[in-house]
Amino acid sequence: xxxxxxxxxxxxxxxxxxxxxxxxxxxxxxxxxxxxxxxxxxxxxxxxxxxxxxxxxxxxxxxxxxxxxxxxxxxxxxxxxxxxxxxxxxxxxxxxxxxxxxxxxxxxxxxxxxxxxxxxxxxxxxxxxxxxxxxxxxxxxxxxxxxxxxxxxxxxxxxxxxxxxxxxxxxxxxxxxxxxxxxxxxxxxxxxxxxxxxxxxxxxxxxxxxxxxxxxxxxxxxxxxxxxxxxxxxxxxxxxxxxxxxxxxxxxxxxxxxxxxxxxxxxxxxxxxxxxxxxxxxxxxxxxxxxxxxxxxxxxxxxxxxxxxxxxxxxxxxxxxxxxxxxxxxxxxxxxxxxxxxxxxxxxxxxxxxxxxxxx
Amino acid sequence: xxxxxxxxxxxxxxxxxxxxxxxxxxxxxxxxxxxxxxxxxxxxxxxxxxxxxxxxxxxxxxxxxxxxxxxxxxxxxxxxxxxxxxxxxxxxxxxxxxxxxxxxxxxxxxxxxxxxxxxxxxxxxxxxxxxxxxxxxxxxxxxxxxxxxxxxxxxxxxxxxxxxxxxxxxxxxxxxxxxxxxxxxxxxxxxxxxxxxxxxxxxxxxxxxxxxxxxxxxxxxxxxxxxxxxxxxxxxxxxxxxxxxxxxxxxxxxxxxxxxxxxxxxxxxxxxxxxxxxxxxxxxxxxxxxxxxxxxxxxxxxxxxxxxxxxxxxxxxxxxxxxxxxxxxxxxxxxxxxxxxxxxxxxxxxxxxxxxxxxx
Numbered sequence: 001x002x003x004x005x006x007x008x009x010x011x012x013x014x015x016x017x018x019x020x021x022x023x024x025x026x027x028x029x030x031x032x033x034x035x036x037x038x039x040x041x042x043x044x045x046x047x048x049x050x051x052x053x054x055x056x057x058x059x060x061x062x063x064x065x066x067x068x069x070x071x072x073x074x075x076x077x078x079x080x081x082x083x084x085x086x087x088x089x090x091x092x093x094x095x096x097x098x099x100x101x102x103x104x105x106x107x108x109x110x111x112x113x114x115x116x117x118x119x120x121x122x123x124x125x126x127x128x129x130x131x132x133x134x135x136x137x138x139x140x141x142x143x144x145x146x147x148x149x150x151x152x153x154x155x156x157x158x159x160x161x162x163x164x165x166x167x168x169x170x171x172x173x174x175x176x177x178x179x180x181x182x183x184x185x186x187x188x189x190x191x192x193x194x195x196x197x198x199x200x201x202x203x204x205x206x207x208x209x210x211x212x213x214x215x216x217x218x219x220x221x222x223x224x225x226x227x228x229x230x231x232x233x234x235x236x237x238x239x240x241x242x243x244x245x246x247x248x249x250x251x252x253x254x255x256x257x258x259x260x261x262x263x264x265x266x267x268x269x270x271x272x273x274x275x276x277x278x279x280x281x282x283x284x285x286x287x288x289x290x291x292x293x294x295x296x297x298x299x300x301x302x303x304x305x306x307x308x309x310x311x312x313x314x315x316x317x318x319x320x321x322x323x324x325x326x327x328x329x330x331x332x333x334x335x336x337x338x339x340x341x342x343x344x345x346x347x348x349x350x351x352x353x354x355x356x357x358x359x360x
Numbered sequence: 361x362x363x364x365x366x367x368x369x370x371x372x373x374x375x376x377x378x379x380x381x382x383x384x385x386x387x388x389x390x391x392x393x394x395x396x397x398x399x400x401x402x403x404x405x406x407x408x409x410x411x412x413x414x415x416x417x418x419x420x421x422x423x424x425x426x427x428x429x430x431x432x433x434x435x436x437x438x439x440x441x442x443x444x445x446x447x448x449x450x451x452x453x454x455x456x457x458x459x460x461x462x463x464x465x466x467x468x469x470x471x472x473x474x475x476x477x478x479x480x481x482x483x484x485x486x487x488x489x490x491x492x493x494x495x496x497x498x499x500x501x502x503x504x505x506x507x508x509x510x511x512x513x514x515x516x517x518x519x520x521x522x523x524x525x526x527x528x529x530x531x532x533x534x535x536x537x538x539x540x541x542x543x544x545x546x547x548x549x550x551x552x553x554x555x556x557x558x559x560x561x562x563x564x565x566x567x568x569x570x571x572x573x574x575x576x577x578x579x580x581x582x583x584x585x586x587x588x589x590x591x592x593x594x595x596x597x598x599x600x601x602x603x604x605x606x607x608x609x610x611x612x613x614x615x616x617x618x619x620x621x622x623x624x625x626x627x628x629x630x631x632x633x634x635x636x637x638x639x640x641x642x643x644x645x646x647x648x649x650x651x652x653x654x655x656x657x658x659x660x661x662x663x664x665x666x667x668x669x670x671x672x673x674x675x676x677x678x679x680x681x682x683x684x685x686x687x688x689x690x691x692x693x694x695x696x697x698x699x700x701x702x703x704x705x706x707x708x709x710x711x712x713x714x715x716x717x718x719x720x
Binding site: 062063105107108109118129241285 | 405408409410411412413414415416417419421422423424436437438440441443444447448451456458459460461462464465467468469470476478479483489600601640641645
């Protein structure tokens with residue numbers, strides 16, 4: 001069952017903020033996730049064209065296990081500047097690893113990644129340091145605790161999914177035992193989230209009750225829509241840069257290396273929702289964070305692996321990993337469904353009107 | 361034999377620029393390496409507390425094989441901001457991967473790493489975007505082609521090597537067949553570059569003629585200096601953050617994956633010059649770049665491995681890797697020898713006066 005907001009903020013303490021500029025050549029933005037004290041983080045980079053910052057610090061076995069914020073941004077390599085804004089903003093507030101003899105001398109850990117949305121916006125209109133500060137401030141306001149705005153906002157403002165408008169999606173699930181796992185995605189994929197032959201969203205079968213919130217019900221679109229959309233999308237030329245950026249969050253009490261496993265597993269949700277995924281022109285990255293406030297329930301069945309002190313039961317961890325991957329697939333579907341048309345990039349709802357029943 | 365300048369600029373087309381601020385609380389800086397078109401790059405992170413940017417893009421097999429600049433900076437996580445300055449500066453000049461339909465629409469690839477020098481400078485005095493721009497501009501000026509200023513400059517301005525003043529060092533060697541390999545280091549290590557029992561620099565035996573340029577000859581220091589230095593250095597408290605940042609450059613015609621092997625091998629030079637190295641509080645990183653203008657000579661002896669089209673002969677590549685590691689060891693020794701005292705951090709020359717013969 002989905003959580004209260006059905007988004008990343010269903011993990012207690014997680015805050016999300018968007019900032020974007022649209023119009024006068026601008027069509028890009030930044031999304032910041034702020035995590036509570038003690039949050040551990042891992043990362044898995046599987047795209048062939050990654051654009052990242054502070055990922056080496058998250059390798060298992062390094063000095064750093066915690067994450068203070070994650071910054072997702074448009075603007076390709078230029079957009080990594082937004083992470084500096086988040087780092088400065090946190091440092092000014094004394095949030096970070098203590099690294100000096102005096103109070104407030106901290107080094108905030110802000111892993112970040114960029115996606116390529118330099119078209120359809122103007123090439124020189126891209127996120128800078130101020131975008132990161134603004135998105136962090138948005139996350140710190142009461143609204144940062146959710147619900148998270150979805151669609152053409154934040155890092156998803158200028159995003160595209162194949163030939164369709166992409167954007168921000170999110171979803172959550174509460175597991176037996178009370179653990180919550182959620183995903184937030186910025187979908188800007190080279191591959192398509194739909195099966196052009198049927199017009200169906202590839203990961204529609206993973207949706208949970210509530211995932212369609214307010215959009216009506218999803219059904220197989222009519223042949224006329226399928227033919228019209230196929231014709232429209234076949235004319236879209238491929239881009240040099242793409243990328244799906246993902247943040248998976250959970251309150252489960254898992255270790256930093258286990259968090260890295262959670263990030264690795266989450267890529268499977270992307271594989272189910274987008275085809276093809278993880279291409280050479282995609283910089284697909286999954287960050288996973290765990291606030292560690294809720295024990296991960298252990299099945300009754302004993303196992304020698306249970307003896308490993310301080311680690312979650314393999315079966316329970318496996319369930320968390322699978323649920324995280326499913327949350328990613330659902331979040332991708334929701335990103336595409338909630339996207340709004342901009343600069344002539346069509347949305348799924350525009351091209352497949354018959355796929356959505358009218359809302360009563 | 362060492363190259364003309366005995367530094368990184370002996371690799372044709374490589375430019376180096378420093379920018380630092382010293383005084384009024386400032387004691388930090390940035391060093392930028394600009395590489396000519398077609399330069400490929402690899403990276404190997406072996407420190408336990410890395411602070412990096414754009415390293416995932418250099419993983420073998422990704423879309424990106426080229427490097428346009430490398431940015432080394434003080435300021436820990438905050439100093440990564442300097443890389444944004446370099447990226448913007450290059451982008452404004454149309455230097456980068458073409459990613460748009462119009463001229464000048466490029467994505468500069470600027471891998472970067474930070475070192476922790478927030479003490480002895482003031483904690484809030486650290487490199488920002490402007491430091492990166494200034495260092496890139498310095499590299500672009502005629503002086504950027506060398507010789508490279510060594511010691512307490514650029515990313516080495518506030519650096520320390522164990523209890524001694526650290527800084528920027530560089531060295532080069534020209535191999536049989538004409539290939540040049542060189543290293544530039546910013547030494548800010550937790551470990552010491554000297555053997556406290558003898559006062560000798562750990563990697564002194566790797567020095568080549570000319571490495572002492574102008575400093576006289578190196579000899580075993582007298583017992584009184586050794587005792588005095590040991591007493592002085594035993595009082596130095598360890599820091600939270602350290603790091604040795606390394607750039608290895610060659611003109612050899614090697615592939616991007618082979619460049620990654622060159623980076624991996626270069627860490628051995630660090631292991632020989634600093635003890636301990638690669639600690640949990642070190643963010644030790646080696647970037648390796650190859651301009652690929654000079655064929656890597658193949659020994660006469662044939663080998664089945666020779667059949668691998670497009671790859672350098674294993675023996676020739678092995679020689680390049682070993683020479684790169686030795687250049688790193690020499691560069692560390694030179695960094696320590698050329699360092700100048702600041703904020704009461706003693707230099708090797710101060711503590712071991714008897715180790716250096718007077719210059720005639």
